[in-house]
Amino acid sequence: MNALIAAVLLLIGTLFCLVAAVGMLRLPDTLIRMHAATKAGTLGAGFILAAQAVEAGELSTTLKVIAVIVFLLLTAPVAAHLIGRAAYRRGMELYAGTWIDELDTAMQKDSRFQDTSDQEPSATPQGTTHRAPPEN
Amino acid sequence: MIVEPTTILAAASRLSLDLLLVSIALASVRLARGPQAADRVVALDLIAVLVVAFLAAYAIDTGNTSFLDVAIAYALVAFLGTVALARFILRCGRRRNKDCTLPGRLP
Numbered sequence: 001m002n003a004l005i006a007a008v009l010l011l012i013g014t015l016f017c018l019v020a021a022v023g024m025l026r027l028p029d030t031l032i033r034m035h036a037a038t039k040a041g042t043l044g045a046g047f048i049l050a051a052q053a054v055e056a057g058e059l060s061t062t063l064k065v066i067a068v069i070v071f072l073l074l075t076a077p078v079a080a081h082l083i084g085r086a087a088y089r090r091g092m093e094l095y096a097g098t099w100i101d102e103l104d105t106a107m108q109k110d111s112r113f114q115d116t117s118d119q120e121p122s123a124t125p126q127g128t129t130h131r132a133p134p135e136n
Numbered sequence: 137m138i139v140e141p142t143t144i145l146a147a148a149s150r151l152s153l154d155l156l157l158v159s160i161a162l163a164s165v166r167l168a169r170g171p172q173a174a175d176r177v178v179a180l181d182l183i184a185v186l187v188v189a190f191l192a193a194y195a196i197d198t199g200n201t202s203f204l205d206v207a208i209a210y211a212l213v214a215f216l217g218t219v220a221l222a223r224f225i226l227r228c229g230r231r232r233n234k235d236c237t238l239p240g241r242l243p
Binding site: 025037038058065072 | 144148151152155160162165173174178181182185188195207215223228
């Protein structure tokens with residue numbers, strides 16, 4: 001019975017990992033691709049680790065598995081935050097369908113980001129930057 | 137005809153290992169293609185998570201749970217690597233650099 005449950009968990013996790021990799025290949029821009037990397041990938045790895053715990057059925061293995069899962073859940077958001085911040089600050093090109101960019105508005109209001117730009121300052125932004133919504 | 141559950145688990149773990157290898161290959165395509173440095177770091181992060189999953193699946197396949205220790209150590213090192221690369225991109229090199237050309241396409 002344990003082996004059956006472990007097999008099912010293993011296949012579910014593998015499918016999530018495959019979906020994450022396909023998303024990494026197919027999605028259009030860095031920030032959107034990070035959804036695939038950090039959510040689907042972590043969930044898939046968690047399912048496979050859970051399958052290992054069910055299959056072994058020992059306390060020591062289960063504790064190790066819990067340690068790995070907790071570590072993945074703790075570090076994935078931190079790493080994603082750092083990469084997204086670095087990509088945005090380095091002036092990545094957003095996907096053409098993006099039409100809400102709240103960080104752009106906030107950075108225009110913040111005096112710390114004013115000194116590097118030599119363009120004329122834009123009109124004082126109020127609220128959220130809205131682009132034209134995508135056509136389709 | 138009754139199939140043993142352990143046979144099903146063995147077949148599932150072989151299939152899982154193959155599909156995880158395919159996943160790592162797909163993520164490697166994004167790693168090679170870029171186009172920006174941040175894209176490559178995201179792809180490396182996903183590959184690290186997939187390798188942890190692969191190690192867990194391999195532990196099931198061989199029945200040797202000491203691969204879990206490898207998974208723990210690999211997850212730690214991969215997180216440190218991701219953080220270091222993200223800071224490298226953010227600061228644009230080892231020192232803070234105003235005229236950054238780092239995220240451009242590879243020649």
